[in-house]
Amino acid sequence: xxxxxxxxxxxxxxxxxxxxxxxxxxxxxxxxxxxxxxxxxxxxxxxxxxxxxxxxxxxxxxxxxxxxxxxxxxxxxxxxxxxxxxxxxxxxxxxxxxxxxxxxxxxxxxxxxxxxxxxxxxxxxxxxxxxxxxxxxxxxxxxxxxxxxxxxxxxxxxxxxxxxxxxxxxxxxxxxxxxxxxxxxxxxxxxxxxxxxxxxxxxxxxxxxxx
Amino acid sequence: xxxxxxxxxxxxxxxxxxxxxxxxxxxxxxxxxxxxxxxxxxxxxxxxxxxxxxxxxxxxxxxxxxxxxxxxxxxxxxxxxxxxxxxxxxxxxxxxxxxxxxxxxxxxxxxxxxxxxxxxxxxxxxxxxxxxxxxxxxxxxxxxxxxxxxxxxxxxxxxxxxxxxxxxxxxxxxxxxxxxxxxxx
Numbered sequence: 001x002x003x004x005x006x007x008x009x010x011x012x013x014x015x016x017x018x019x020x021x022x023x024x025x026x027x028x029x030x031x032x033x034x035x036x037x038x039x040x041x042x043x044x045x046x047x048x049x050x051x052x053x054x055x056x057x058x059x060x061x062x063x064x065x066x067x068x069x070x071x072x073x074x075x076x077x078x079x080x081x082x083x084x085x086x087x088x089x090x091x092x093x094x095x096x097x098x099x100x101x102x103x104x105x106x107x108x109x110x111x112x113x114x115x116x117x118x119x120x121x122x123x124x125x126x127x128x129x130x131x132x133x134x135x136x137x138x139x140x141x142x143x144x145x146x147x148x149x150x151x152x153x154x155x156x157x158x159x160x161x162x163x164x165x166x167x168x169x170x171x172x173x174x175x176x177x178x179x180x181x182x183x184x185x186x187x188x189x190x191x192x193x194x195x196x197x198x199x200x201x202x203x204x205x206x207x208x209x210x211x
Numbered sequence: 212x213x214x215x216x217x218x219x220x221x222x223x224x225x226x227x228x229x230x231x232x233x234x235x236x237x238x239x240x241x242x243x244x245x246x247x248x249x250x251x252x253x254x255x256x257x258x259x260x261x262x263x264x265x266x267x268x269x270x271x272x273x274x275x276x277x278x279x280x281x282x283x284x285x286x287x288x289x290x291x292x293x294x295x296x297x298x299x300x301x302x303x304x305x306x307x308x309x310x311x312x313x314x315x316x317x318x319x320x321x322x323x324x325x326x327x328x329x330x331x332x333x334x335x336x337x338x339x340x341x342x343x344x345x346x347x348x349x350x351x352x353x354x355x356x357x358x359x360x361x362x363x364x365x366x367x368x369x370x371x372x373x374x375x376x377x378x379x380x381x382x383x384x385x386x387x388x389x390x391x392x393x394x395x396x
Contacts, residue, residue, distance in 0.1 A: 014375030108376065140340060144333040165372050168364035169339070173332055176357060180305065180328050183312050183321030 011167060017160050021105035022058035027072040029053075030063065057106065061113045071114040076100065077107065079120045082127040089134045094142065096135060096157045104132060104161040135159075139166055146177060219356060223303035223310065224261040230272035231255050260310060267314045276317050279304065285323060292330035296353045304355040331358065339365035 012020075023041065029052050036045035037059075044055045052072065055063075063069040075081065076099060085097045100106060107128045115121050139162055142155060153170060214220070236250040250256065255275075258266070266272040279300035287295045297304045308324040338350050339362045347366075351359055 014372050018375070112378070140336065143336060146329070146332070161372065165368050166365075168368050169336060169361060172361050172364050173336075176305065176328060176332075176361070179309060180321070180325045183309060184325055 012164055014161065014164070017102075017164055018105045018109070021102035021160065022056065022061070022109070024057050024100070024102055024106060025054045026057050026060050026074060026106075027052050028055055028060045028063065028069040029072060030069040032068050057109060061109060064114050064117075071110065071117045073110060073114075073118045073124075074100070074106070076103070077110070077118065077124055077128075079123050079127065082124060082131065086127055086131050086134065089131055089138070094138070096138065096155065098157045099131070099159060102160050103128070104159055136162060136165070143170065143173075146173065219303065220306065223306040224259065224264075226260050226277070226301060226303065226307045227257045228260050228263045228277050228311070229255055229275045230258050230263045230266065231275065232272050234271050236271065260307065264310070264314060273316075274311070274314050276315050276320065277301075277307075277311065280308065280311070280317075280320055280323060288323065288327045288330075292327055293334040294353070295327075297327070297331075297355045297358075298353055302356050305357050332361065335362050336365060338362070340369055 029050060030047040031049050032047065033049060034045060034047040036043055036047075041056065044059065045053060047053055047069075060069065060071050064071055076085075085099065088095075088097050107125075110118060111121070111125055118124055139155065139158065143153070143166060146153075153174075232250050232252055232254050235252045238248060239250060256272075258272075263272060263274050267274050284295070284300055301307055305324055305328060308320060312321050312324075335354065335358050338346075342350060351362065354362060
């Protein structure tokens with residue numbers, strides 16, 4: 001692995017995430033004949049010229065580097081699809097569009113190694129960058145809305161890289177919030193301690209009755 | 212709370228607080244203004260927090276709210292939390308505050324800390340993600356230790372991502388490989 005992660009800051013480095021993303025399956029069109037490969041993660045092949053096969057991304061990249069195949073970009077990596085996604089991302093304030101979990105890494109790997117296999121490469125590239133920027137901005141603004149009682153953050157269909165970027169901040173911020181929040185009940189509920197307890201008891205009873 | 216060996220935690224406990232002695236204490240030289248080697252009842256002495264805390268638990272002193280949580284600071288925090296220079300008040304504003312809450316009589320202190328952090332962390336977040344390296348020292352000079360940690364956590368992950376996106380060397384050779392063998396003497 002390229003760079004080891006620092007234990008303090010984040011769980012994974014970008015390189016490690018990229019490594020994980022290389023296990024995603026992708027379609028290739030080989031131009032050579034090869035027997036099936038029996039790997040721990042599964043059996044791939046047999047490879048026959050001009051007959052598409054599903055392989056992990058790392059294998060696809062390795063074959064591509066040797067000029068043994070062309071990579072078929074995944075369905076979501078077309079100008080149409082991406083334009084649609086970008087528009088939808090811009091329209092909705094909070095919702096995230098569903099994209100593959102590793103879309104940032106997959107697009108980067110494909111642009112690095114198989115640029116000639118992507119139709120309208122330039123457009124696709126700028127679209128993915130735009131989508132990523134819009135989404136990241138949304139992540140930021142949703143992180144700004146923490147309040148005291150937040151103990152967890154739920155954002156749907158966030159991608160691996162986006163999660164990884166905000167992880168160290170979120171973990172620390174929530175920790176601080178929890179610490180400061182634990183001071184509050186002692187301070188502001190002192191005068192009306194009794195009613196709150198009664199309320200809690202009532203809630204407990206209600207739950208029991210409901211069951 | 213921090214662990215036993217946490218340096219920040221130890222330094223935070225060094226913050227001076229003023230305490231009023233409820234009982235006379237003999238044979239201690241902690242009051243520099245006293246003529247004799249004892250502290251009278253009702254005298255006000257600056258003590259480091261760790262000492263004041265211990266004495267307070269034995270009901271020997273009562274602790275006053277330290278100046279970094281005074282009325283002026285509160286008003287400033289209410290007016291514009293992001294611009295208040297908390298570092299000059301106390302670099303361990305939150306940690307110290309957390310420790311003070313159980314021993315001072317002021318019930319609003321916890322809420323002050325909480326609301327200050329809630330309104331300041333957003334600013335830390337946006338600045339960490341957008342500000343350039345040049346502007347960083349100016350921003351950091353206003354933040355407390357805890358906020359600086361937060362800033363650096365956010366900033367380093369964004370920087371790492373940008374570095375990855377731009378690319379560069381994909382494989383780093385192990386550090387032992389590049390080294391020249393030392394010639395035999």
